[in-house]
Amino acid sequence: MRWEDRRDVNAGIDYGFFNNRLSGSIDVYQRDNDANLISRPLTPSTGWTSVAQNLGSVRNKGFEFLIRGRILTGTFSWTTNFNISYNKNEITKLYDTLKSLPSDASIAIGQSLGSWFLAPYAGVNPATGRAMWYDIKGNITYNPIAADRRFSGKTLNSYFGGFTNTFAYKGFELETFFNYEYGRKVSDAQVNFLSEVGGRAFNFLTDVADRRWQKPGDITDVPRPINGNAEVRGAGNFTGTRPLLKADYIRLKQVTLSYNLASDLLRRFKVTNAKFYVQGINLWTYTDYPGYDPEFGGATTAVSTGIIPQSKNVTVGLQLNF
Numbered sequence: 001m002r003w004e005d006r007r008d009v010n011a012g013i014d015y016g017f018f019n020n021r022l023s024g025s026i027d028v029y030q031r032d033n034d035a036n037l038i039s040r041p042l043t044p045s046t047g048w049t050s051v052a053q054n055l056g057s058v059r060n061k062g063f064e065f066l067i068r069g070r071i072l073t074g075t076f077s078w079t080t081n082f083n084i085s086y087n088k089n090e091i092t093k094l095y096d097t098l099k100s101l102p103s104d105a106s107i108a109i110g111q112s113l114g115s116w117f118l119a120p121y122a123g124v125n126p127a128t129g130r131a132m133w134y135d136i137k138g139n140i141t142y143n144p145i146a147a148d149r150r151f152s153g154k155t156l157n158s159y160f161g162g163f164t165n166t167f168a169y170k171g172f173e174l175e176t177f178f179n180y181e182y183g184r185k186v187s188d189a190q191v192n193f194l195s196e197v198g199g200r201a202f203n204f205l206t207d208v209a210d211r212r213w214q215k216p217g218d219i220t221d222v223p224r225p226i227n228g229n230a231e232v233r234g235a236g237n238f239t240g241t242r243p244l245l246k247a248d249y250i251r252l253k254q255v256t257l258s259y260n261l262a263s264d265l266l267r268r269f270k271v272t273n274a275k276f277y278v279q280g281i282n283l284w285t286y287t288d289y290p291g292y293d294p295e296f297g298g299a300t301t302a303v304s305t306g307i308i309p310q311s312k313n314v315t316v317g318l319q320l321n322f
Contacts, residue, residue, distance in 0.1 A: 029062065157182060274320050275318070
């Protein structure tokens with residue numbers, strides 16, 4: 001076992017227009033990691049089930065784009081910064097000419113780390129309320145097998161970035177910061193547990209209960225309630241891609257309103273600088289994600305149970321420099 005090897009290729013430009021009132025940078029990159037540690041399965045007769053070895057290669061490539069703007073200057077000023085990053089993760093090599101790992105078929109050449117390899121969910125049979133899936137030929141099945149699995153998204157985001165605006169007028173300053181992510185699919189065990197209508201003896205989500213199949217002709221994605229979450233001669237209701245959730249979001253991460261006190265007043269108290277501020281954290285999030293927090297959605301079906309979401313905070317403070 002040894003350290004991984006890494007090769008980086010980067011190219012970028014910095015730009016500025018109108019006396020740098022509009023500026024920024026564009027960077028593209030490719031990063032290859034060789035000799036990645038992979039869990040290699042062993043014959044049980046050896047006394048071990050697997051061993052970690054330097055056996056794989058992974059490539060990350062993408063771009064980063066940044067733009068800054070001094071929109072307004074003078075007594076009232078407005079500056080803005082926006083950045084977006086794109087990253088594509090791809091497994092490029094495994095050991096012994098394998099196309100995928102025997103122990104985990106989701107780790108395959110040409111696919112991203114953290115990929116989902118599952119049978120596609122086809123919704124609910126309107127006549128019976130039973131959950132359905134697509135087989136490898138695209139036909140409906142009630143009991144998908146391993147051969148029906150397909151790559152169905154990944155837990156790594158494709159796009160992410162932030163957006164900052166700063167407004168200033170005399171002694172007042174308002175700064176807002178948004179961040180965002182796009183392209184992830186996750187499974188939230190907390191949401192899954194609370195979606196088991198009839199499968200467990202505890203409460204479930206109102207939205208899920210309202211959407212459940214109730215009578216022939218209902219068009220929905222929530223199967224009829226069934227004890228144990230599985231029909232006779234059928235797969236479990238949470239098999240395949242049904243538990244996957246889009247974790248895209250835009251979040252108002254931080255807002256700060258501050259006021260710098262007048263310097264002539266400060267000199268009387270031998271204070272060089274004083275700033276009064278009110279700051280809010282995680283005040284607003286736009287997302288379709290039904291769980292507590294799209295930033296911490298699980299990479300497996302067992303993750304996110306009992307997760308503590310990021311809290312909303314409002315802080316009032318006074319900074320003094322002597």
